[in-house]
Amino acid sequence: MKRWLGLAALVTIMHVGMWHTLLPQEPSERPSARDLLLDRSRDRGNVPEQEGRSPWELFQQRLRDLEGGSPANPELRNRRIDPNEKMAPANLASFAPIVESHGGSVVRLLDGSGRMRAFGTVVREDGLVISKASELVGLESIQAESAEGKGEAIVVGVNDRFDLALLHVDLDGLKPVQWTDGEPAIGTLLVSPDPEGEPFAVGVVSVAARPLVERGRAFMGVEPITVAQGVQIESVGTGSPADQAGLKIGDIVTRLDGEAIATHHQFANWIRRCRPGEEIVVDFIRGGNELSVTLTLIGVNSPFEMRGSHQEEMGAELSGRMSDFELVFQHDLPLWPEQCGSPVFDLEGRVVGLNIARGGRVRSYAIPSGKVAEIVEQLIETMQVVL
Secondary structure, X not given: OOOOOOOOEOOOOOOHHHHHHHOOOOOOOOOEHHHHHHHHHHHHHHOOHHHHXXXXXXXXXXXXXXXXXOOOOHHHHOOOXXXXXXXXXXXXXXXXXXXXXXXXXXXXEEOOOOOEEEEEEEEEOOOEEEEEHHHHOOOOOEEEEEOOEEEEEEEEEEEHHHXXXXXXXXXXXXXXXXXXXXXXXXXXXXXXXXXOOOEEEEEEEEEEEEOOOOOOOEEOOEEEEEEOOEEEEEEEOOOOHHHHHOOOOOOEXXXXXXXXXXXXXXXXXXXXXXXXXXXXXXEEEEOXXXXXXXXXXXXXXXXXXXXXXXXXXXXXXOOOOOOOOOOEEEEOOOOOHHHOOOEEEEOOOOEEEEEEEEEEOOEEEEEEHHHHHHHHHHHHHHOOOOO
8 A cells, every 4th residue: 555645753752843843733643754755855945956956866976986896696696505504594594583573674675677776674664764875876766675565665865974875665564673772792693684584694793893994085995993902904905005005914003193093983083084195104013013104095086995805805796885884893794785785683683783785705794783773863854855
């Protein structure tokens, strides 16, 4: 049944006054999501054309020339899975009790030809889902599919920093997930379900939550993690400024241009303040020895972009956008690019993240659950449709 005019309210206790200001009505009635979208779109009708374009249109314009990812590999996709592999059907089935009650919490997002482009995770029972934005760029129409059928989907909000799109889908029987605060610890077992509530991938958290490099900003070419002595280099991009300066995996950075660095968050924020072309001094510890190198930062839009070694990229199809995330944790769930946008559960059945990218043979990324919840609330506050 079409539900565009029958959606549940976008009302919380904190926002009741604001909604009634926007859409005056009887106290017992609540504005529907569709009505609110229409109202906000009309409000934007008197702004200049460029400024009045929806965030989704502007996001697509920026990403139309995005290059990356891996071509489809039929041989890889059709290979026989050994019974001893963690992705073997019998092994996946053992995780079914954790996610079987979440059938209806995930939808498939399809293009006009019916090909799946991404998963979407349900955040409201009235049809709002969150997904990976860049996988939907350029589609003239989007269809959503659940265990109960298919319906139209429209993008109503986008967050570029996390590559997230908020969509409204015309489907019944949806079950919103409950986000969990905090971040999963390294070694936490994880499972992701499909729309039928069946597990399609399992794995473990391999690296704690951290920022990944952003386009257009200064770039050193390392992935940092916090350790007791400082900030340890987890990986070094081949040909990057760090690689050319001689930095190696396992080096522990203690200072940048003389400023003490204790966490990977400090490290990332310090680099963000720099400009491409700046020369910096990196103090670090290697094998108990205190060393120092000087390197010149580059911009991420330059010809080099850290994508890992060729060996790391073998045996996987990579996402078109697999970096530029403000905060993600790394895990080893073997995702296909179109399986991003799905929720990640721990063994207690709590949603701990949202899959956002496949970045290597044993490297995938997820946005922590609490950060996703925060972004969803922000997108609901500003969502609109283009009439």
